Amino acid sequence: MRVDLFDFDLPTERIALRPARPRDAAKLLVVEGDAPFADRIVRDLPAVLRKGDVLVFNDTRVIPAQLEGRRGDARIGATLHKRIDLRRWQAFVRNAKRLREGDRVEFPADVTAIAEERLPDGSFILTFEGEEPVEVLLERAGRMPLPPYIAGKRETDEADRSDYQTMFADKDGAVAAPTAALHFTPDLIAALDAAGVGRETLTLHVGAGTFLPVKADDTEDHAMHAEWGRIDTATAERLNAARGAGGRVISVGTTSLRLLESATGKDGVIRPFEGDTSIFITPGYRFRAIDGLMTNFHLPKSTLFMLVSALMGLDKMQAVYAHAIANDYRFYSYGDGSLLIP
Known part of the structure; x- marks a missing residue:
């Protein structure tokens, strides 16, 4: 499909630079089948969902993966992207033309890395020196990797260390937050438990x-x-059992959705999964694992807007986003949410 079909105009003032406080006070646009759009708040979820539904969260934890360093007199920026092994990470590099294979990059707090290999896409494999775990080095020298549409408008600060982390964050490895889950609080989870809404977790290092x-x-x-x-x-077994009992599997975030779909066969059975996924979901895709999605509002022409258009239909999602813009919903990582049920 043509990428420009997924374009739309978004006023810059709709981009959220800070999360809602409290988190579950964010707006929630409920889009279910052919029913009229419903303007709710995230705290309403226990009343919106059904007993027996299961929410699936991503328990990945964002690491301080943004680094600023020097190679000689050249300033080098690195955003870690994907772990290769205990000491090596794939990284997108700013000012990469000043970096050659074998160069040492010096970061703050005595953290250094060797530019081991330039990959075909222009990124580098960085090998961190020393004996300390890389996660310890990053806590010392790194910053939270806020998305460019936020970082380009304000400096990252100490509040982002907690704001850009979900309450489910447990397993280190993400360089971007599974942002739909940022809206959840312990009080909301308690209310969902009381309403008979189940929850499961998986791990996808974004x-x-x-x-x-x-x-x-x-x-x-x-x-x-x-x-x-x-x-x-x-x-996997509990999710299959929930669907078998008539419950709906609702992914909290596109990251959970992409992993669930990667783990599910054409027979609709969710299976154990461990490994890499590069699944790309666009209109025409037949969903196997999920019955709904809670997600934030995404960028024009992004893979994530393509994904929600695959779930709900492109025309429907263009109407959803037009409604959100007209009704002052806040967009992107720190923005408001939507509940999409085909």
Whole structure:
């Protein structure tokens, strides 16, 4: 499909630079079948969902993956993207023309890395020196990797260390937050428990590739970056049982959705999964694992807007976004949410 079909005009003032406080006070646009759009708030979820529904969260934890350093007199910026092994990470590099294979980059707090290899897409494999775990080095030298549409408008600060982390964050490895889950609070979870709404967790370490623009003119020419994920056997079995009992599996975020769909066969059975996925969902895709999606509002011409258009239909999603813009919904990572049920 032509990428320009997924374009829309978004006023810059609709881009949220800080999250709602409290988190579950964010707006929630409920879009279910052919029913009229419903303007709610996230705190209304227990009344919107059904007993027996299951919400699926991503328990990845965002690491301080943004680094600013020097190679000689050249300033080098690095955003870690994907772990290769204990000491090596794939990274997108700013000012990459000043970096050659074998160069040492010096970051703050005595953290150094060797530019081991330049990859075909222009990114580098960085090998961190020393004996300390890389996560410890990043806590010392790195910053939270806010998306460019936020970082370009304000400095990252200490508040982002907690704001850009979900309450489910447990397993280190993401360089972008699964932002739909940022709206959840312990009080909301307690209310969902009382309403009989279940929850499960999986792990997908979100990469910086999620922010990359689609530069191709046609969706068939766009290559997705791979991300590592895991669904264990017990979780898969419980999700299959919930669907078998008539409950709906509702993914909280596109990251959970992409992993669930990667783990599900044509028979609709969710199976254990561990490994990389580069699934790219566009209109025409037949969903196998999920019955609904809670997600934020995404960028024009992005892979994520293509995904929600695959779920609900392109015309419907253009109408949804027009409604959101007209009714002062806040967009992107720190913005408001939508509940999409075909």
